[in-house]
Amino acid sequence: MAPDPDRSYSTSEETFDSQGTTCAARVYRSTSAASSRPVVVMAHGFGGVRGLRLYAYAERFAAAGYAVVVFDYRGFGDSAGEPRQLLAVRMQHQDWRAALAFARQLPDVDPARVIAWGTSFSGGHVITLAGQGEPLAAIIAQVPHVSGPAAVRATGLRRGLRVGPHGVRDLLGSCLGRAPVYVPSVAHPGATGVMTSPDAMPGMDRLLAESGLTRDDVPVEVAARIAVLIGLYSPSRWAGGVTCPALVQIAAEDSITPPRVAEAAAAKMRQATVCTYPGGHFDPYVEPLFPTVVGDQLGFLQRNVPVGPA
Secondary structure, X not given: OXXXXXXXXXXXXXXXXXOOEEEEEEEEEEOOOOOOEEEEEEEOOOOOOOOOOHHHHHHHXXXXXXXXXXXXXXXXXXXXXXXXXXXXXXXXHHHHHHHHHHHHOOXXXXXXXXXXXXXXXXXXXXXXXXXXXXXXXXXXXXXXXOOHHHHHHHHOHHHXXXXXXXXXXXXXXXXXXXXXXXXXXXOOOOOOOOEOOOOHHHHHHHHHHHOOOOOOOOOOEEEOOHHHHHHHOOHHHHHHHOOOEEEEEEEOOOOOOOHHHHHHHHHHOOEEEEEEEOOOOOHHHOOOOHHHHHHHHHHHHHHHOOOOOO
């Protein structure tokens, strides 16, 4: 796409390979003369796709002079991969590593100044990757998933009993080569779904509306096995290995990723900046909280990984 004279950046739709499958990425490039700039790599959270408000963040970063790569996981959004909507932690970590490698080889990008930006489930991914030694200049973890047991407790016994049998059936079926059993990733309280807190469905509906999308555009469902496996995924175990600057952003009334465990994970990191905001899990993406949240992200980046010569 040619640069827009009214903007300080251009965008292009590109792809990269992850384990033999094509992943879709939108790349933002500054039109300024500076070279060897930092790059922010971004992906969405639980069952999300890049079109759900991630472009709003990317535009702010690109306008500030950063290169940006926003990608979809295999089986989600515009990326290839079958079966669809299969949320597998190991696969998503592989996609992240492939996206980071893709970003490092972009023209005019400094491969030593790569920032990983994640939200919710992917907030946990960037903590895990940094803690496992992925060379990163910084991470941003917005309302991150950090503890599997805490996520299960937040779900509650009654809600867990609704979705659990579907998860077991899907997991057993996957061992026999059967097609996935799907459940809603977001549902109303009392319905069967993975996230059924009172703010979950209204939050998703607003994300869709603010992104100009509908449920026909974005399937709000996942393979049910993740409901059984999520309790085993605790990025906090890797938090002590995060040595790069880290911004951890917490929503004080978050009923999906409890604030207390996010604070405890951040306390293990060597260079953590913690910001806490009023509101719930879905509030950082939209007004009135969004400008403050993304403003804090830009301030963090400009302090720790500024645009310009390293």
